[in-house]
Amino acid sequence: MQLFLDSTDTAVLRELARTGLVDGVTTNPSLIMKSGRPMLEVIAEICDIVEGPVSAEVAAVSADDMIAEGARLALVAPNVVVKAPLTPEGLIATRELSRQGVQPEAKVGQELGIVADQGGVGLEEPADLIPGQGLGGARIGSRVPLIIRRHASPGFRGSTVRSWPSR
Numbered sequence: 001m002q003l004f005l006d007s008t009d010t011a012v013l014r015e016l017a018r019t020g021l022v023d024g025v026t027t028n029p030s031l032i033m034k035s036g037r038p039m040l041e042v043i044a045e046i047c048d049i050v051e052g053p054v055s056a057e058v059a060a061v062s063a064d065d066m067i068a069e070g071a072r073l074a075l076v077a078p079n080v081v082v083k084a085p086l087t088p089e090g091l092i093a094t095r096e097l098s099r100q101g102v103q104p105e106a107k108v109g110q111e112l113g114i115v116a117d118q119g120g121v122g123l124e125e126p127a128d129l130i131p132g133q134g135l136g137g138a139r140i141g142s143r144v145p146l147i148i149r150r151h152a153s154p155g156f157r158g159s160t161v162r163s164w165p166s167r
Helices: 010-017 029-035 039-049 063-074 088-099 110-118 137-151
Strands: 004-006 024-026 054-057 080-085 104-107 122-124
Touching: 004 010, 010 039, 029 039, 039 054, 039 063, 063 080, 063 088, 080 088, 088 104
Parallel strands: 004 024, 024 054, 054 080, 080 104, 104 122
Antiparallel strands: none
16 A cells, blocks of 8 residues: 655655655645645645655646646656546546656546546545445555456556545
């Protein structure tokens, strides 16, 4: 299991990263806005603190704008993973970003894993996307690869599946 923190508080991230137990960080535009700092500045600082993946979410709505924003986010640091919504526009964007060499990620529930895989993206599956099942994030996340293996096409490329509880 990997531990990803859902925070943009760089003081807290710095303290927890010292433990050696933090595998990565996930962020979103609303968390970064609360910091009162520019988005790219916060993401850059987090990338300096954490060696693992730092998930940075696009705020754009159209595929073209997501692609442009995602490309800018990816330039911040080599460990940035660009997160987009699993919408038709988001799938177009993540597929194009993947073609450009940017590591994309989609926020999805279990049933959408196959669709995301076909777009060539990794998956982020917060535990709260499947309410009322009484399962923790790690257990839910462990079921996603099984569902994908059972239903994936013969050309299945595999996906990075991470699971963590959201705030």
